Amino acid sequence: MSARTDMSMTELAGAIARGETTSLAATEACLSRIDAGNPTLNAFIRLDRAEALEAAATADAKRASGATLGPLHGVPMAHKDMYYREGRVSTCGSRIRRDFVAPKTATVLEKLDAAGAIDLGTLNMAEFAQNPTGHNREFGDAHNPWNPPFCTGGSSSGSGVAVAARMVYAALGSDTGGSIRLPASLCGVTGLKGTQTRVSRSGVMPLSFSMDNVGPLTRTARDAARFMAVTAGRDPKDPTSAREAVPDYEAALTGDVRGLRIAVPQEWFFDGADEVVVAAFETALDALKARGASITRLSAPSLNAVATCVAVVSRVEGATIHATWMRERSADYATHLSARIYGGYALPATYYVEALAHRGPLLRQFCTEAMTGFDIVATPTLRTRVPTLAETDIDADPANWHRFMAVSANTRPFNYLGLPTVSVPCGFDERRLPIGLQLAGRPFAEGRVLQVADAFQQETAWHTRVPG
Amino acid sequence: MDPETMETAILAWSGIALPNAAARVGLADHLALIEAFAALRGTLAFEDEPSSFEAALRDEMEPPR
Numbered sequence: 001m002s003a004r005t006d007m008s009m010t011e012l013a014g015a016i017a018r019g020e021t022t023s024l025a026a027t028e029a030c031l032s033r034i035d036a037g038n039p040t041l042n043a044f045i046r047l048d049r050a051e052a053l054e055a056a057a058t059a060d061a062k063r064a065s066g067a068t069l070g071p072l073h074g075v076p077m078a079h080k081d082m083y084y085r086e087g088r089v090s091t092c093g094s095r096i097r098r099d100f101v102a103p104k105t106a107t108v109l110e111k112l113d114a115a116g117a118i119d120l121g122t123l124n125m126a127e128f129a130q131n132p133t134g135h136n137r138e139f140g141d142a143h144n145p146w147n148p149p150f151c152t153g154g155s156s157s158g159s160g161v162a163v164a165a166r167m168v169y170a171a172l173g174s175d176t177g178g179s180i181r182l183p184a185s186l187c188g189v190t191g192l193k194g195t196q197t198r199v200s201r202s203g204v205m206p207l208s209f210s211m212d213n214v215g216p217l218t219r220t221a222r223d224a225a226r227f228m229a230v231t232a233g234r235d236p237k238d239p240t241s242a243r244e245a246v247p248d249y250e251a252a253l254t255g256d257v258r259g260l261r262i263a264v265p266q267e268w269f270f271d272g273a274d275e276v277v278v279a280a281f282e283t284a285l286d287a288l289k290a291r292g293a294s295i296t297r298l299s300a301p302s303l304n305a306v307a308t309c310v311a312v313v314s315r316v317e318g319a320t321i322h323a324t325w326m327r328e329r330s331a332d333y334a335t336h337l338s339a340r341i342y343g344g345y346a347l348p349a350t351y352y353v354e355a356l357a358h359r360g361p362l363l364r365q366f367c368t369e370a371m372t373g374f375d376i377v378a379t380p381t382l383r384t385r386v387p388t389l390a391e392t393d394i395d396a397d398p399a400n401w402h403r404f405m406a407v408s409a410n411t412r413p414f415n416y417l418g419l420p421t422v423s424v425p426c427g428f429d430e431r432r433l434p435i436g437l438q439l440a441g442r443p444f445a446e447g448r449v450l451q452v453a454d455a456f457q458q459e460t461a462w463h464t465r466v467p468g
Numbered sequence: 469m470d471p472e473t474m475e476t477a478i479l480a481w482s483g484i485a486l487p488n489a490a491a492r493v494g495l496a497d498h499l500a501l502i503e504a505f506a507a508l509r510g511t512l513a514f515e516d517e518p519s520s521f522e523a524a525l526r527d528e529m530e531p532p533r
Contacts, residue, residue, distance in 0.1 A: 308508060394493075
């Protein structure tokens, strides 16, 4: 029995449940894709081939026995190498943790296991999840499946590549400043960052306590909806996780966006934007308008303060977490990473406290400016065309610093604001590299964000394109 | 504050030495961030009442339709 790797995650789960294909066939198909693509793209750090095939065979036997199946039963996935599984090495993309054996299993992996997902191994990532490009000195850079000299986006680089190149049907990323949405945009897949606190972070490598998020990279908005429904919710092991009930996100995917109101802030998101990106973004808005949504350009002056505060919080928290290793093992970091972390020690404590104290008021202000009377805020995910690995390589030339930092300019504000945000493919540039549309909603409105993303994907076919 | 003074301060406060030349570029970027934050003075005010980000998240949820 064969399995098609171009199916979406939900399509495959349905096909397995109906007996039209098997988990073993899907897993073998993924392994073939990995064997063919990984030597060039470098998406995987660890491949658990034998264990995955055994788990898939067990999943098929369970289905044959008539047992109740989970919503992701038999679906092959792999995850960013910062999600702990007890007894397994979790490198966090680093030399420092090259031999770190996880002492516990992440809640999010336990939930995926319980839903029936098959875990193929661990995926490449930016060292300690700290770059937006996909560079990795220790395990080698991940390469864009559409055009390998170009960036994959980071920090969930392997997740973006593996989903786009049809090596897996879905993957966990993490997002502190755009690390799910950027690889989704640059690799041409769908990436969802939920509301801050929506998904448990227990058993997940921290980068910034205030702004870390767990979420999926998938082929479609519908896949992201199911993935989020499985993984979201209160976790006693993560006291910061939200108590809000988890709705049936898939039920919101009606394709109907008539009457929905989309706001487009004119500040910040278009500064220095490339023409081809703006053109694709405008075409995407036209597609949503054609389905009955309204588009309004407006002013959101709070974005300037938001963009400054997000940098203060993330840099101080990142520097704090890495202080011991920076004192004792700074040579074990890639140049760009220790250089970035270092400056965080120069930020005054009062600035950090102030930036955190303004977070609630600035969220309220942004919602007043951009979401009063509106359901969704839309922006390009990346302002510019996809850069090359070479032109953003700080280790090779520190002069690349600003090009490197600019990659996450449009995604970072939504981490400070804590709003649910998705990136979906909305076009390609002349070099065959994807362009992303970013959609943000009010707190805990993941269903609304996915509703619009899904409607867009019903109207367009960008998400169905396959690299190679 | 100039970068050299900042390097001395980081060493004194955190016991961390400049790791590489690229960190000087990073330090300049951080100094620019400090200037940007300082420029916000007077535009952001603390609230008198206790507030939290989590409370703001709940308050700004979608109104019922």
